[in-house]
Amino acid sequence: MKWKEQILSLKPYQPGRTTAEVKKVYGLGEVVKLASNENPFGSSEKVKECIREYAESFAIYPDGYVTNLRKELADFLHLDEKQLIFGNGSDEIIMMISRAMLEPGKNTVMPTPSFPQYRHNAVVEGAEVREIELVNGAHDLDKMARAIDENTAVVWLCSPNNPTGIHITDVQLRGFLDRVPEEVLVVLDEAYYEYVTADDYYNALDIIKEYKNVIVLRTFSKVYGLASFRVGYGFADEALALQLDPVREPFNINSLAQKAAAAGLSDQSFIDQCRKANKEGLEQFYAFCRENGLDYYPSEANFILIDFKCDSNELFEYLMSKGYIVRSGAALGIPGTVRVTVGSKEQNEGVMNAMSSFLAETVKR
Numbered sequence: 001m002k003w004k005e006q007i008l009s010l011k012p013y014q015p016g017r018t019t020a021e022v023k024k025v026y027g028l029g030e031v032v033k034l035a036s037n038e039n040p041f042g043s044s045e046k047v048k049e050c051i052r053e054y055a056e057s058f059a060i061y062p063d064g065y066v067t068n069l070r071k072e073l074a075d076f077l078h079l080d081e082k083q084l085i086f087g088n089g090s091d092e093i094i095m096m097i098s099r100a101m102l103e104p105g106k107n108t109v110m111p112t113p114s115f116p117q118y119r120h121n122a123v124v125e126g127a128e129v130r131e132i133e134l135v136n137g138a139h140d141l142d143k144m145a146r147a148i149d150e151n152t153a154v155v156w157l158c159s160p161n162n163p164t165g166i167h168i169t170d171v172q173l174r175g176f177l178d179r180v181p182e183e184v185l186v187v188l189d190e191a192y193y194e195y196v197t198a199d200d201y202y203n204a205l206d207i208i209k210e211y212k213n214v215i216v217l218r219t220f221s222k223v224y225g226l227a228s229f230r231v232g233y234g235f236a237d238e239a240l241a242l243q244l245d246p247v248r249e250p251f252n253i254n255s256l257a258q259k260a261a262a263a264g265l266s267d268q269s270f271i272d273q274c275r276k277a278n279k280e281g282l283e284q285f286y287a288f289c290r291e292n293g294l295d296y297y298p299s300e301a302n303f304i305l306i307d308f309k310c311d312s313n314e315l316f317e318y319l320m321s322k323g324y325i326v327r328s329g330a331a332l333g334i335p336g337t338v339r340v341t342v343g344s345k346e347q348n349e350g351v352m353n354a355m356s357s358f359l360a361e362t363v364k365r
Contacts, residue, residue: 006123013120017325028323034341034351035325036227037162037192037303041277041344043225043260044270050263054256062255069253069262073233076265077205082238085245088252090191090217090232095121096247097187097215101153102127109147110156111139113163113333115189118156127153137164137297137305141172145179155180158189160196163332163339165299170202177211185240188216192301194223194271195278201300205235212237215244222302223274224264229257278302281342288352292359305329307337308359315358322354 016035023031034040066086074081087093098121102108107128110118114134122129128151132144139157148155157176159168168176173188180186188204204216215236221227231253235241253261264270285304289296295307308315312335316328319338329337340351 004124004126006126010120010123013117014331016327017320019325022320022323022325026321026323031320031323031325032343032347032350033325034343034347035327035339037222037301037341038227039223039225039274039302040341040347041225041274044264044267046263046267046270047224047226047260050259051256054259056255060255062251062253063258064251066253066258069231069258069265072262072265077235079205079235080238083208083235083241085234085236085241085248086253087232087234087248089221089230090189090219090234091117092230092249092252093217093232093234094118094187094189096244097154097185098122098125098127100244100247101185105151106153107149107151108154108156109144109152111144111158111161114156114158115162115191118158118187122154134161134164134166136166137161138166139168139172141168141176145176148180148184152181152184155184155186156189157186158191160192160300162191162301163303163305163327163329163334164297165192165301165303165305166297167196167198167201167300169198169200171200173202173207177207177214180213182213184213186211186214188214190216191219191222193218195275195302196300197275197279198300208236212240215240220261220264223271223278224261225274226257226260226264229254229260231257231261277344278342281345281348284345284348284352285340285342288355292356303339303341305332305334305337305339308355309336310362312336312338315355318358319351319354322357324351324354326351 019031019033070081094117102125104126108122109130112131119129130147132140208214215234217234220231297305312328312330327339
C-alpha cells in the first residue's frame with residue numbers, strides 16, 4: 001500500500017477511558033469522569049426539550065448550509081452569515097485549515113504542549129512543524145513570532161491553552177499579530193472561551209475586524225454540553241471564510257446537532273450559571289493546592305493542571321481506583337502533573353479527598 005510516509009509513525013487519537021470500562025476494571029458502582037473537560041452540568045433544558053420534540057425524517061440529508069443555526073449564531077455574534085464556517089467539532093475545522101494550507105515545503109508554528117491535533121494534521125499534510133515551548137504555561141509569543149519565515153503558512157494559538165488553562169491577553173495578542181505577515185494565517189482556538197472571566201482578555205470579534213488573517217475557532221462541545229453532537233464553528237473576515245469553505249465536507253453537521261446547538265445558543269442564562277459554577281470550582285482547587293503545597297496554573301478554562309511532582313500515571317491509576325478519571329500529565333507532555341476537569345462542588349470535593357489520600361500514602365513510603 002502506498003501510504004504517505006509521514007503517517008506511518010502516527011498514532012490515532014487515544015480517548016480517555018470510559019466510565020463503564022473503569023467500573024468493570026475496578027469493580028466500582030459509581031465513577032466520575034473529570035478527564036475530557038466536558039460540562040459536568042450537562043446541557044440546557046432547552047436542548048433536551050428540542051431533542052424530545054425532534055420529528056424530522058431521518059432519510060433526508062441535513063441542511064448543508066446550516067441555515068438556521070448560521071443565522072442565529074450570526075445574529076448572536078453580530079456578524080455577517082458569510083463570515084461563519086462550521087465543522088464536525090472544531091477539530092474538523094483544524095483539519096480543514098491544514099488540508100487547505102499545509103503541504104511539503106511549508107511550515108507551521110505552534111505552542112507546545114497544546115492541543116495535539118495542530119501537530120497531528122500538519123504531519124499528515126507533510127508540512128514542517130515548528131513547536132515553541134510554553135513559558136510558565138503560557139505561549140512564548142516572542143519566540144513564536146521569530147519562528148515565522150517566508151515558508152510559514154499557519155500559526156496556531158490556543159487561548160485559554162489546553163492543557164495549562166493560561167490565556168493570552170489583549171495587549172499580548174495585538175503585539176504578536178502586529179509582527180505576523182498578512183499572508184500568514186493565525187488560528188485562534190477558543191474552545192474554552194465561554195469560561196473566561198479575565199478582565200484583560202481580548203475581544204475576538206474586534207480582532208478579526210482589524211486583522212484579516214485571523215480565524216477564531218469555538219465549539220458547542222464544552223460549556224454548551226453538546227460534545228456528543230460535534231458542532232464547532234469558526235469566524236473570520238468574509239473572504240477568508242469563503243476561501244476555506246470548499247474544503248469542508250458536504251452535510252458535515254447533522255440535522256439534530258444543528259437544532260440542538262441552536263437551542264443551546266438560545267439559553268445564555270445556562271451558560272452564565274455554568275461559568276459561575278466553574279469559577280467557584282476553580283477556587284476549590286486553588287485552596288486545595290495551597291493547603292498541600294502543590295504548584296498549579298491559574299486557569300481561565302474548565303480544568304486545572306496540578307503538579308504533584310510524582311509519577312503521573314501512578315496518580316492517574318490511583319484516582320481511577322477510587323472512582324475518578326482524570327488526565328495524566330504524562331500523556332500531555334507534562335510529566336508529574338494531572339489535568340482535572342472542574343466538576344460540581346461534590347465531584348470536586350470527592351476527587352480532592354482521593355488526592356489527599358494519595359498524598360498521605362506517598363508520605364508514608
